[in-house]
Amino acid sequence: MPPEKISERELMLALTILFREQGFEGATLSMISKATGLKRASLYHRFPGGKQDIALAVTDFTESEFKKVLAPLHEAGNVKTRIRKVARNLGEYYDDGRRSCLVDALSVGKEADGRNIIAERIAEIMEAFISSFEQIARAAGASAKDARIRAEDAVVRFEGSLVVARSTGDTGSFKRWQKDLARMLTGT
Numbered sequence: 001m002p003p004e005k006i007s008e009r010e011l012m013l014a015l016t017i018l019f020r021e022q023g024f025e026g027a028t029l030s031m032i033s034k035a036t037g038l039k040r041a042s043l044y045h046r047f048p049g050g051k052q053d054i055a056l057a058v059t060d061f062t063e064s065e066f067k068k069v070l071a072p073l074h075e076a077g078n079v080k081t082r083i084r085k086v087a088r089n090l091g092e093y094y095d096d097g098r099r100s101c102l103v104d105a106l107s108v109g110k111e112a113d114g115r116n117i118i119a120e121r122i123a124e125i126m127e128a129f130i131s132s133f134e135q136i137a138r139a140a141g142a143s144a145k146d147a148r149i150r151a152e153d154a155v156v157r158f159e160g161s162l163v164v165a166r167s168t169g170d171t172g173s174f175k176r177w178q179k180d181l182a183r184m185l186t187g188t
Helices: 008-026 029-036 040-046 051-074 079-093 117-139 144-168 172-186
Strands: none
Touching: 008 029, 008 051, 029 040, 029 051, 051 079, 051 117, 079 117, 079 172, 117 144, 117 172, 144 172
16 A cells, blocks of 8 residues: 655656656546545645646646756756757656656646646746757857757657657657757757
8 A cells, every 4th residue: 555645756756657647637536546645635635626736736846857857958068068968868857758748648628717727837838948949059059040940840859759759669769869959959
């Protein structure tokens, strides 16, 4: 039986894995309870808004983790070296392409007010991801327009490589993406 008490980090990691594997619609409260070892009452105490609050907490946690993964882009030093560090970090974070991206997994319907709060948060995270790549492309000498295109293309290829790796079991496309990232962003 799972432990009665769980640290905040362990809780968020367990929830992240569950939402990555099941998506928002597929993750039931029973599954959430089993994955975390917390009873429903404890879950509702921690997340009064239910599954949506849980998904938002997972999204916030993922954003925080992703900032750590991308941190080398904002350090001093050789641009290509920083990009290669991030490519390695992304490889570790996504288990060389075997883990799915939370962006894909957390697609949900609109709320009663017509908003999709989780999708809005995911869009913010995606924009920050693209912007990080855009900034490093600018640091490598690309114009603003070219930097944006390079960044978007790199993220599109990243997301696609995760889908291909996860659906086929072959991580080759992800590993090629890792090797090509510095070239994609610097244009060299």
